[in-house]
Each structure stands twice: as C-alpha cells, then as structure tokens.
Amino acid sequence: MKKWVKAVMACFIIAVIAVCITFPILSYTNPQPRLWAVEGDDSITAVSFEEEINSLDMMENTWQTAVPQTEIYKLVKSHFDAPLADGKTEKKAIVIGYDGCRVDTFRLLENSKESGINTLLSDGGHAVFCYCGGVNYPEKNIQDTSTAPGWCSMLTGVWADVHHVTGNGQPKEVEPRTLLLSLVEDKVIDSSAFYVSWNGHFTKDNATYINEKHYIEQNNINAVFLRAGNDIGTERNVLSDLNGEDCSDFIFLTLEYTDHNGHGTGFSLQNPKYVNGFRNADATGAKFIEAIKARPNYKNEDWLILITTDHGGLVKSHGGPSFEERITFIVSNQEIIK
Numbered sequence: 001m002k003k004w005v006k007a008v009m010a011c012f013i014i015a016v017i018a019v020c021i022t023f024p025i026l027s028y029t030n031p032q033p034r035l036w037a038v039e040g041d042d043s044i045t046a047v048s049f050e051e052e053i054n055s056l057d058m059m060e061n062t063w064q065t066a067v068p069q070t071e072i073y074k075l076v077k078s079h080f081d082a083p084l085a086d087g088k089t090e091k092k093a094i095v096i097g098y099d100g101c102r103v104d105t106f107r108l109l110e111n112s113k114e115s116g117i118n119t120l121l122s123d124g125g126h127a128v129f130c131y132c133g134g135v136n137y138p139e140k141n142i143q144d145t146s147t148a149p150g151w152c153s154m155l156t157g158v159w160a161d162v163h164h165v166t167g168n169g170q171p172k173e174v175e176p177r178t179l180l181l182s183l184v185e186d187k188v189i190d191s192s193a194f195y196v197s198w199n200g201h202f203t204k205d206n207a208t209y210i211n212e213k214h215y216i217e218q219n220n221i222n223a224v225f226l227r228a229g230n231d232i233g234t235e236r237n238v239l240s241d242l243n244g245e246d247c248s249d250f251i252f253l254t255l256e257y258t259d260h261n262g263h264g265t266g267f268s269l270q271n272p273k274y275v276n277g278f279r280n281a282d283a284t285g286a287k288f289i290e291a292i293k294a295r296p297n298y299k300n301e302d303w304l305i306l307i308t309t310d311h312g313g314l315v316k317s318h319g320g321p322s323f324e325e326r327i328t329f330i331v332s333n334q335e336i337i338k
Helices: 003-029 049-054 071-081 103-111 116-122 147-156 179-185 210-218 231-242 257-265 272-293
Strands: 090-098 126-131 192-196 223-227 250-255 301-308 327-332
Touching: 049 103, 071 090, 071 147, 071 179, 071 301, 071 327, 090 272, 103 116, 103 272, 103 327, 116 126, 116 272, 116 301, 116 327, 147 179, 179 192, 179 210, 179 223, 179 250, 192 231, 210 223, 231 250, 231 272, 250 272, 257 272, 272 301
Parallel strands: 090 250, 090 301, 192 223, 192 250
Antiparallel strands: 126 327, 301 327
16 A cells, blocks of 8 residues: 555544544533424524514513613612512522523524523513613623623623723722622622633633632632533532522522524524524523422522523624624513613
C-alpha cells in the first residue's frame, strides 16, 4: 500500500476517533434532554416581531408600557417585606430564569404540554411585557442587552450606571448587594441559593459575582452559590433544594437552553432547535413548580414564583439595541402591575 494512502487512512481513523470522543463531551456539556415534537414549528408564518407580540393576549400590558427588568428586585423585596397572609407561617420565593428567551416564544404556549408559564397562568397568574437595556424601545439603550448586566439589574434593582456591570466578564463590587446577599445579611430571610451552569456568574476570576461570593464565604452568610456543568445539573440542584424539608427561602436560577440554541443556530421561531430550547426550559420550569406544590408544608408557605429572562436575541447574537433583544417578559403567580 502506498504511503500516501496509509497517511490518508490514518488521518481518517484519527478524525473518527476524535468525533467519537468529542460528541459525547459536547452532548454532556450542552445537553438536550428531550427532543420535543416540533412538527409545524419550523413552518410558523413569518411576521414582524411587533405583530407577533401584539397578538399575545395573555399579557396585561403593551410593549409600549413594558415594566423595567429591575421590577424583579422590587417584587421579591416587597414579597418578603409584606406581612404573612392568614394561615401562612413562612415566606419563600423563586426566580426561574430562561436565559436568552425571546418573548415571542409565548406564541408556542398553546401547544406546550409541560410548561411552567402555562402552569402559572392557568392557576390565575399574571404576565407582562418587560424591557432590558435601561430604557424601553425605541429609546437609545443605556445598557447592553447581555447576560451579566441583565441578571445583575434584576438582583440589585439598579441599572449598570449604578452596579457598573456593563458587560460579561466584569466583576461587580459587593455593593450594591444582590438580593441573595442582602436578604440574608439583613436577616429578612434565613437562606438563599443561586443555581447556574454558566461559568461567567461566579466561578471565573472575572465572573460577575465572584467578589460577592468571597464576601459571603468569608462572613459565613447562609447563601449557596452552586454551579453545575449543564442545565440538567442545574435542574438536579434546584430540585434537591426544593425537595428538602426546609428549602432555601430565596432561590435564583438560570437555564441556558434558549441562549445556547440561539447562539448556536439562531434566535427565531423559524428555528426548531431554538423552539426545542424554549420547550426544554419551560418544561424544567414546570418541574420546579410541581416540586414546590408537592412540598409537605406547601399549604403553610407563601410562595412568590417568577419566570423571566435577561434578554432576547437577534439572528445568533444579542447585546444590541434591537426590538427583538430588548422586549422581554415577567410571569408571576402574584400580581405584578398594581
């Protein structure tokens, strides 16, 4: 056999081995736990984003009157500051984050069999349009529609001009404190937990909350910051907490399904993989709500349950000023607009 043939065969064998090793690793780090039936989803009639969101009749406001994403902070803070309702002995709250989830995915809810959003709405919940970027569209945004600034604005109640996280990879100072720290440190609650899979939150040297994590550890504050390798791991960690006899009083979590699929193949309802990412995230959200309702002491607990996102997306990216990136949502089991 000629040397060049042997060389080609050797390269082919090496390539096959590399694929066999790499694919399982990628599948583990970016799993798709369930391939939902997407028949018809890839042939949804293409209309403008504004037409899509104007058709969402479950929303209690218009995109023009969207609330800021900092409203998440106010809702959680107000919940814990309010007196207990009759028959309730303990307050709890959870924020379920679908990272990079466009609000027009709500068009898919009619055909969603397992849905955290549908579960809240069918139980008398509320849904509103929200905005990221510091100001509502079409004003010029004052903050990038990126992951770190978005979640940080929800957790601190202020925009990037105050918390100074203008992009990913910028550690926030301890002040302004997030709800995860302040609620426990001020003895409003006993415990909090932050569950993620993205390493940009608190496990890299330049992670957003690395300084706060160190402060919590140094001062023995009962706040858990736990990262899993993927969304399945995040789901496992959250369910382990919720199934505990005395779960964390405040839980904040992010799921990467929609953001991962958006960056990989496109933020669009025309993209079955993005649709699949949304359905995986929303089905996971439903599992969390089911676990809350199954708690032995649930009838005595006063729960605030919120589902939201940090930003939308356009093509395969986000961070900019577009309509599709800036209009988001909040879904709650309690009233949002007073």
